[in-house]
Amino acid sequence: MHIVIGDISKENKIVAPSTKCEVVYSIFNENPSLEGIVVCENDEPIGLVMRTQFFQKLSTKYGFDLFMKRTIELVMDQDLLTVDYSVPITEVSALAMNRKQENVYDYVIVTKQDRIFGIVSIRELIIKLSEIQINVARYSNPLSGLPGNILIEETLREVLTYKEFSVLYIDIDSFKFFNDTFGFSEGDELIKETANIITDIIYTTDSKPSFVGHIGGDDFIAVVPHYHHEDLCNAIISRFHQSILRYYSHEELNKGYIPAVTREGKLENVPLVTISIAVVQNKDCELITVGQISKEAAKVKSRCKTIKKSVFLTHEDMKEEIL
Template identity: 25%
Template sequence: MPKTKHKILVVTDDPSLRAALAEKLSASRFDLCYSDGEVMQKVFDEVPHLVVIDEGFKRGEGLRTALAIKRDMVLKYVPVALLAARRHALRRRKTGLIDLFFERPPEWKNFLLSIRRLLAKNYNELDLNPLTNLPGARSSLLRIERAIASRKRFAVCCADLSHLGVFNKVYGDARGDKVIARLAKIIQRAVKEEGGSDDFVGHLGGDDFIVVTHPHAAEGISRRIAELFDEAAPRFYDRRHREEGHLLERSDEGVLTRYPLIAVSIAVVQNGTRPLSEITEISAIASDLQRCMKKLPGSRYMEDRRQARRENDDKDQGVSETAKSVRIGGFGRGHEEKYRDFFVEVLEKGRIETLYQPIVDLRERKVIGFEAMTRGFSHSPLKDSSLLFAAAREYGKIQELDELCVEHVLKSGQGIGTDKKLFLNLNHETLITPGVMKRLFRKRGAIGLKSLVIEITEESILRSFQKIKDALFELKKEGVSVAIDDVGGGAVSLRDVAILKPDYMKFDRSLIRQIHRSKTKQQIVRSMLLFASGFHALTAAEGIETKEECQTAAACGVHLGQGYYFARPGKAFPEVIFH
């Protein structure tokens, strides 16, 4: 009987097999959850210790589902047991990725014993970092311990950002989190391009990441991380700071200081030149390398090449003499030219499309409005909205892009109906420009001003509070409603929100994700509901993806909901199927 109550996700649409698995696994004191739909999302939501999949799931899609989990950069660390038909069982074992195979139905005694043995190893337990969905500190440390115990050659690449604290001071923590999330994607891409199928990517917390790989792949991975990050880095900044090449801020001692732009440093520690028997050794070596790199400009990686010291060797082998340091130069000028050409085409030919996502009244179970979302055309390198707007900010064309987006929304959204609200996102540069709002909404057709809701982010409030306050006051005088997006992300004070008195408060999705499992999150949401009631604002939960999140948000008293659970963004106007 397991000492820890492990959670097992059962994936089958066969009622008799599901009942048999429920009986046997529950009797062995396992916690069970089930999926007969979106399996990958269910694994992310539940974070099970094991997934048991019926090969016959969805008319034979079980094996493909199992392989999709094992090939995913994050989910591959969750063990998978496949129940295969007798004639397929031996052949399925040859795939090499699945952890356990059993004939269907299994011999129950052997089935339970094999599961207990697998879970007893405990090295695949997945603790996801909430910002990046990568394995967290515990999984990362277990993976390094496993590499040490294997007595095989391995390397650990430790990635860290320079000057993120100053960046957060200027732009706010919410924008800093976006930098961290982008670095996570960059690391995963680099590992896919340069690493192997068994490589591990972990997020220790903050801006600290690790990659566990083979020494032969470590340099290629590290170089690619630095190259990709330097290509992305300019878009984290406003145009002025990018052109200046630094941030001017006071240090902790009060001295006005020029801080370079954010760079990534990767310390590479491997056991090819010296034995490594403790995680603390790896940490100490990586810290030495990081300290050395942070004294140098730009993104770079540094590989430790110090030999194990002999007892009679008195020489102090310093990092500068025994480590290889490589600077990654430039910000990818060729890529910038390519993006500039595509962006010019976006503005000149209007090559964008507008998608709409429903916003639902959780109590009445009806659609009250739609949020308009803009992206580039399907085959454009600027299809992703974050890249599109980053390019606009880079080239000083945010207001022009905002105007183009509003024009598209007002054309495609004419059929929304007078009883529905139309939620629009605008950047602070557009909001604070005198007279621009009247020009933007001059050709709104059948859409009345009272149907419009302008969404602003906490970031906009941080950057231009007084100007934003004045702009919102003018909007509200015209009958336009105001929503503050991402409330609860930690970037702006509730005092500022209270002064602005928005009509809607949209909770940051980090508060809503798995809210049914967190009493703390539920209490925070209830407190914010009480706060919002003080100025009669309606509240909305963003990022609802499961029935449990929806039910818990409604039980807390949240008025509105939005997310994939109701509908994905689509062309005007997606229907909602109420579950």
């Protein structure tokens, strides 16, 4: 679930830096619920006056007489937390909590193209974060902690509105044999480790808003709002290969397979676990429903499974093969 700070921002009272303190005093008195006022010059935020700090200044000895006839720029706080409306609220929350103690409860000022867009109070920010955490927990996969199918479906519907997107369907090949050979405990560990790898690669390598979900079992999904998937896929595959080394002996790693019992009850040499990534993009391809994305992914995934090593393919790769 991707919510940006602009989604919860609200319009707020603004004044010019030349506004007299007595005017600001009147505004606060006439609006008892108003926590703060943003000071702007040509719609660009340059200061903030929070009610509590403002009245504290006025309550000092001679404070009322000293400031009332003077301009607000003399008492406004210029140490602002100003963020673009497109910044995720989780990121804004971290920035807000890292402020100096005396500024922790100040407004977060939201801009768009460097112009005032609105404000978000810390109370509203905390409430929205709590809602997101409750919603994510309710619909998350209990093993990986990643968003499950309901949130995945919501995300894919939203993705269809993007100008550019890449959807990565990721699964572990030969996982059933791994599970049967090493046990469910090790199987669960591999699932969790794979989830951590994908999450780490997608959220730390990619600076743009992204999404990672757990479809179920050994199937995952990642979404990025662009077509630059190669480095992400290569990084996931590389990290996955490093992570599986501890499960196998040197001999098994050298051979590239382990003896395992098939569904038919036969003992066969089964390949070591690998990872397949089917990439679906709206590049030279009109995708207007979630079903179309899933259908394209199934085709690419099927081709990935025929390649006996970790691999990533796009539906464009499939077209080139046909040609």
